[in-house]
Amino acid sequence: xxxxxxxxPEEAIKxxxxxxxxxxxxTSELRDIDIQLGRMRELRENAPEQAQPGIKHMxxxxxxxxTGTMKAVESALDIFASANVLDRLADLVETATGISxxxxxxxxxxxxxxxxxxxxxxxxxxxxxxxxxDRADTTGAAADPGAMRLREMAGxxxxxxxxSFERSLDSAVEAMRTPxxxxxxxxxxxxxxxxxxVGAKKLRYTSEIFAPIFGKTLERVAGDLGDLxxxxxxxxxxxxxxxxxxxxxxxxxxxDPLVAGFVYVxxxxxxxxxxxxxxxxxDWTPQRIADLQDKLASVAN
Numbered sequence: 001x002x003x004x005x006x007x008x009p010e011e012a013i014k015x016x017x018x019x020x021x022x023x024x025x026x027t028s029e030l031r032d033i034d035i036q037l038g039r040m041r042e043l044r045e046n047a048p049e050q051a052q053p054g055i056k057h058m059x060x061x062x063x064x065x066x067t068g069t070m071k072a073v074e075s076a077l078d079i080f081a082s083a084n085v086l087d088r089l090a091d092l093v094e095t096a097t098g099i100s101x102x103x104x105x106x107x108x109x110x111x112x113x114x115x116x117x118x119x120x121x122x123x124x125x126x127x128x129x130x131x132x133x134d135r136a137d138t139t140g141a142a143a144d145p146g147a148m149r150l151r152e153m154a155g156x157x158x159x160x161x162x163x164s165f166e167r168s169l170d171s172a173v174e175a176m177r178t179p180x181x182x183x184x185x186x187x188x189x190x191x192x193x194x195x196x197x198v199g200a201k202k203l204r205y206t207s208e209i210f211a212p213i214f215g216k217t218l219e220r221v222a223g224d225l226g227d228l229x230x231x232x233x234x235x236x237x238x239x240x241x242x243x244x245x246x247x248x249x250x251x252x253x254x255x256d257p258l259v260a261g262f263v264y265v266x267x268x269x270x271x272x273x274x275x276x277x278x279x280x281x282x283d284w285t286p287q288r289i290a291d292l293q294d295k296l297a298s299v300a301n
Contacts, residue, residue, distance in 0.1 A: 008092045019083040026072035033069060035237050036244070037062045040265070047264055054261015058248070154210040158300040161203045166293065168192075168199035190239050197232035200225050203296075214299045221295050224288075231280045238273035242266060 037059065044055045172192040204225035211218040245266045252259050 012088075012092055016085055016088060019085055020080060023073075023076040023080050026069055026076055030066065030069045030073055032237070032240050033062055033066045036241055037066065039237075039241070039268075043265060043268060047261070051261040051264035054258040054263075055265060057258050057261065058245075058265065061248075151213055154213050155300050157206060158210060158296065161206045162293070162296045162300055165196075165199040165203045168195045169289065172196040193232055194236055194239075197229060197236055200229045200232060204229055207296075217295055218299050221292060221299070224292055228284060231276055231283070234276035235273055235280070238269045238276065241269040242273075245269070 040055055040059045040062065044052065044059070047055055172195065204222050207218050207222035207225060211222060245262050249259065249262050249266075252262075
């Protein structure tokens with residue numbers, strides 16, 4: 001909901017954010033658990049015998065947490081549905097732009113269509129948003145006050161998301177170039193990279209939403225942001241696993257039958273993180289980042 005803060009009345013967005021806030025925590029936690037479970041099951045296939053008890057213990061613990069978290073997600077989804085969040089958001093769009101008939105997920109029953117929605121809104125001619133290699137056609141939009149207001153709103157939101165991304169980027173550049181160390185827990189570097197991942201994710205999703213308006217430049221930007229989000233996600237996942245493993249190790253003596261498995265998983269996570277950060281440093285040069293910022297600024301302005 002924070003995506004729309006700059007475009008809609010503050011009080012309306014504040015209420016919508018309150019009605020959706022309970023959904024974000026458990027869904028994020030469930031995602032982390034699922035990632036960890038998948039990796040644990042992969043490791044179990046080829047892990048040495050002495051590591052099997054520890055890995056089995058972690059899988060059982062994560063499975064139990066998954067069950068509890070799923071219940072929290074289901075409860076939050078019930079609240080989300082009963083609050084009619086999507087319909088209320090569609091009403092805000094109609095009020096702000098005059099474009100009616102905005103379709104929401106609650107209006108459809110075909111799951112295939114829901115996964116690949118038609119980005120053209122009912123009541124607005126499709127050719128108003130026809131894409132060229134750089135931008136969507138503005139001729140029809142200029143003649144349609146509603147489409148023009150929508151374009152202005154999109155530009156405002158993109159500009160706000162770009163500024164947020166740039167703030168997280170400024171603090172993370174040094175972290176992106178920081179050599180790997182063995183002790184990364186409670187590291188400011190980790191937090192900087194995490195915030196950059198969050199900023200890239202929000203900017204990517206915003207870019208995908210408005211690509212039908214601004215054209216292929218924004219589509220390419222969204223693709224690049226997806227690449228950045230993926231590699232930062234791998235780093236984040238490794239950090240989450242490490243924190244959990246270190247907590248599980250606690251004060252267990254080396255003779256504890258579970259320790260060998262914990263150490264095995266810890267070593268795997270650190271190796272995967274090192275590879276992800278090496279790829280981040282190689283692929284995301286200062287020039288590529290600057291080019292991405294310039295493209296976004298040109299579209300948003």
